[in-house]
Amino acid sequence: MTYAFSGACLDFDDFEFDPIDSLEADAERAAYDSVASLKHVRKRSNGEHTIIRTHGVEIGGDRFVVMAGPCAVESERQVMQTAEAVARAGARVLRGGGFKPRTSPYAFQGLGLEGLKLLRKAGDAFGLPVISEAMTDGQVELVAEYTDIIQVGTRSMENAALLAALGRCTRPILLKRGMVASVEELLQAAEALMAHGNANVILCERGIRTLGKLTRNTCDIVAVPLLHHLTHLPVIVDPSHATGRRSLVPALACAAVAIGADGLLVEVHPSPQKALSDGVQSLAIPQFERMMQRLKPYFQLWAEERALNETPVAAPR
Ligand code: PEP
Numbered sequence: 001m002t003y004a005f006s007g008a009c010l011d012f013d014d015f016e017f018d019p020i021d022s023l024e025a026d027a028e029r030a031a032y033d034s035v036a037s038l039k040h041v042r043k044r045s046n047g048e049h050t051i052i053r054t055h056g057v058e059i060g061g062d063r064f065v066v067m068a069g070p071c072a073v074e075s076e077r078q079v080m081q082t083a084e085a086v087a088r089a090g091a092r093v094l095r096g097g098g099f100k101p102r103t104s105p106y107a108f109q110g111l112g113l114e115g116l117k118l119l120r121k122a123g124d125a126f127g128l129p130v131i132s133e134a135m136t137d138g139q140v141e142l143v144a145e146y147t148d149i150i151q152v153g154t155r156s157m158e159n160a161a162l163l164a165a166l167g168r169c170t171r172p173i174l175l176k177r178g179m180v181a182s183v184e185e186l187l188q189a190a191e192a193l194m195a196h197g198n199a200n201v202i203l204c205e206r207g208i209r210t211l212g213k214l215t216r217n218t219c220d221i222v223a224v225p226l227l228h229h230l231t232h233l234p235v236i237v238d239p240s241h242a243t244g245r246r247s248l249v250p251a252l253a254c255a256a257v258a259i260g261a262d263g264l265l266v267e268v269h270p271s272p273q274k275a276l277s278d279g280v281q282s283l284a285i286p287q288f289e290r291m292m293q294r295l296k297p298y299f300q301l302w303a304e305e306r307a308l309n310e311t312p313v314a315a316p317r
């Protein structure tokens with residue numbers, strides 16, 4: 001069935017909705033309208049999805065990808081110890097901030113270039129591609145030199161100059177949802193990256209602001225299937241920032257795998273109580289190892305489901 005609203009066409013054959021349910025049909029029309037103009041990010045009519053490849057790791061492919069590491073790189077010892085442990089436990093990408101966007105100007109701002117060098121060294125030592133954040137357009141070249149994936153933080157999702165600079169670079173981009181951004185706005189930011197020339201975009205649900213203080217954010221977990229419904233891009237979940245509490249991270253990680261996310265971005269620290277940033281939500285190494293064990297049956301089910309719902313894959317660019 002092909003709908004042609006607002007002058008554009010999108011094939012809804014793959015979309016599951018009951019045409020006799022008019023409310024659902026209205027919701028589908030609204031969903032369609034929200035992506036109709038986003039020609040780079042909207043789901044392709046043939047159902048193809050995009051796989052992002054970096055150093056033998058495929059994000060959006062037939063294996064769930066865990067990215068893990070410290071919030072911020074603090075020292076060689078800290079990042080090496082974490083890299084060794086997360087690689088052994090099954091993580092396939094090492095995370096770690098060099099340039100840290102902090103809400104307070106008095107909080108630890110990261111080691112900057114030194115942090116990026118240490119992250120690269122740790123990734124290379126344990127065979128893991130690395131991801132780190134660029135906060136400004138002026139940092140893009142430097143961050144690209146030392147990393148394999150560049151992160152756009154929640155505070156930067158609407159930074160047009162940064163998105164344009166990242167659009168022109170060749171590294172895959174992990175785009176975090178703004179903390180008060182709608183799904184539509186996240187997709188518009190992704191479209192900006194792609195319209196500037198970067199086809200390798202990973203979307204990340206990291207929680208949005210709601211009410212109450214018992215969690216740092218609220219994970220909009222249903223954004224995962226919704227984004228898969230609307231786009232061909234891979235979608236991952238960050239259960240660390242979404243909860244702000246390490247005790248809640250494993251449960252949300254299970255939910256993310258169960259709901260069909262393509263991966264996780266998790267904060268891990270050798271001594272969370274001493275961490276210079278986000279210690280409260282960082283898993284200690286044994287906790288990360290236990291979480292990975294707990295996730296095993298979920299990974300199994302995830303792989304079975306993926307195989308059942310196999311859709312064509314976009315040709316590598
Ligand atoms: C981070 O990943 O450490 C980070 C700062 O994330 P966010 O932008 O989601 O707050």
Ligand code: MN
Pocket residue numbers: 071072267277278
């Ligand atoms: Mn953090």
